[in-house]
């Protein structure tokens with residue numbers, strides 16, 4: 257039951273709609289969890305979106321389920337840049353989730369001949385979900401290779417669409433090699449060539465970086481910045497491929513913007529299902545916006 261006063265909906269339980277700074281009622285908290293700005297952050301890593309048994313696959317129906325589970329549990333999407341910059345804008349009681357997509361596979365983002373997004377690709381599933389859940393927009397981080405989802409004449413359009421929704425594009429190197437097996441000059445070439453390619457599509461140069469296989473080069477400083485052929489390259493963050501949630505950006509001891517954990521977006525042990533179950537049971541304390 258609500259009272260209507262001059263067009264403003266007032267809930268009968270005033271605690272659920274406190275009056276905000278400017279006198280407008282604020283929405284109810286997204287979750288009942290207590291504020292916890294020092295809690296863990298879920299950074300989920302996805303690759304392929306089709307049936308498959310190993311860690312590289314999430315079926316379209318399971319991905320849709322992930323979105324539903326995350327939403328119901330009060331998670332809302334932010335980007336890697338917002339996470340590492342500690343500028344995650346979240347509703348009260350919401351927990352951040354960073355959805356990351358590696359390798360630029362076509363099943364992440366395909367546009368059909370009629371111009372519509374393939375409803376079975378990751379972006380199609382998420383965009384459809386966002387229609388009925390506008391506070392869970394297609395806002396994630398896409399760590400790409402030159403294939404850039406496989407439809408060459410549509411690369412710019414896709415990058416612009418993703419940016420329009422609030423997503424960002426990151427560098428995943430040019431040839432997806434183990435950086436630990438290369439010398440410094442080879443590592444620089446791998447990173448610089450992909451950075452240049454993305455900049456040619458309008459991505460800002462200081463983009464997020466993700467080393468293939470989560471393997472850092474011997475010279476770890478190369479993931480931050482270096483000079484190659486007389487030009488300075490810098491990246492705003494670098495991430496691992498791992499099996500656990502990441503430290504809060506407020507955790508001065510554990511947080512490192514050039515080395516933070518991601519967990520697998522699939523049903524394997526220590527994947528998203530495992531960790532969401534832990535949250536449900538109160539066994540892992542996640543970041544909760546005040």
Ligand SMILES: [Zn+2]
Pocket residue numbers: 358359428432468469
């Ligand atoms: Zn990869």
